[in-house]
């Protein structure tokens with residue numbers, strides 16, 4: 149056993165919480181992340197305006213900017229929109245921020261209710277529209293349509309918001325606005341999950357996207373539970389049946405020869421159709437509980453090992469991380485950089501997903517009380533601690549190796565977040581902890597969309613997973 153492993157083992161068996169008292173983001177840093185995220189959400193007082201040709205769009209309260217800026221000198225893309233997917237993920241993270249006003253959630257619901265009722269041009273469906281102007285009208289420019297993970301993410305956000313509002317005595321608002329909106333989205337998902345759709349990176353049209361199906365499955369299962377509250381047995385049956393069909397279809401994404409789940413089933417060598425971080429994001433965003441079997445699925449773990457291995461060599465800044473931390477991007481052959489499409493970079497939200505996965509596995513195994521190392525996930529565990537895991541085995545909670553691995557998961561998650569944090573920038577307002585969508589693979593500078601809401605959301609969900617992992 150390597151010395152370092154032995155040290156982790158000793159520390160872990162003595163006092164897990166004490167060892168991890170030093171959090172990768174301090175309370176002050178977390179509150180900066182939270183305020184940068186909230187700054188992208190419009191309210192009645194916090195209004196955005198967007199000049200566009202001859203018109204000026206004014207935000208409807210509840211609009212969530214994907215990022216804080218329209219195009220600039222080194223950023224040719226326009227993220228000054230309400231993207232359905234990004235907005236839903238941002239809202240789900242907002243629910244984890246303490247003391248957020250209920251109005252933020254109500255505004256979001258009313259914005260989406262208004263967006264759902266807009267009429268699309270012929271041959272397009274409003275529910276599959278990926279992005280909306282900040283006044284809730286549809287953005288009708290050229291784009292990858294439909295993107296059917298969006299309504300699923302939105303339904304998940306609605307269901308979580310409904311639970312929050314109900315607990316605050318807002319049943320009428322839930323019944324009047326949220327319930328019909330959930331049904332609209334989930335009836336659409338139930339009838340469209342096999343229809344060709346673009347992936348979450350908006351590049352490949354296919355019938356089978358791992359990420360989309362994971363979040364659609366989750367939305368339908370949660371939706372069925374929600375419908376059961378209202379005795380809507382027809383929908384309960386429909387949503388449950390569709391969720392089961394989706395679950396069955398996921399197995400086809402496993403490629404035994406490659407050793408990973410591919411994002412699509414038909415475009416494996418196109419852009420992100422093969423090895424892609426969206427599979428990991430599917431596990432994080434699409435699981436239903438801390439003990440959902442998809443988290444510790446051996447094939448998922450093999451996929452994550454393949455991602456880490458694939459990215460470790462392609463970004464020069466990774467060579468400078470003395471603790472071996474690997475920053476990862478969307479998929480290895482990516483060349484989207486938000487500007488001239490020169491080369492791909494590590495993404496904040498993708499790398500933070502690695503940290504979140506480590507924390508969630510620490511909690512998963514702590515609850516399960518054993519760790520199964522198999523021939524399929526061996527490489528994943530060897531990446532974590534090569535000296536400790538030599539061959540497939542079952543490790544019981546009573547064995548010292550068990551606590552050592554739990555500690556190693558948390559320690560690696562911490563190193564990952566600390567490394568991402570080191571690439572923070574200072575905003576024009578003088579505050580720290582600003583991040584762009586990507587980190588330049590050569591210089592380490594923030595590139596592409598500034599202040600990406602989803603990037604901030606990924607810090608919040610990773611730190612929430614950490615909180616649960618250290619105090620299970």
Ligand code: NOJ
Pocket residue numbers: 214227231233234348349350600602
């Ligand atoms: C591009 C990303 O690929 C997509 O996933 C995201 O929704 C939009 N940017 C907006 O952030």
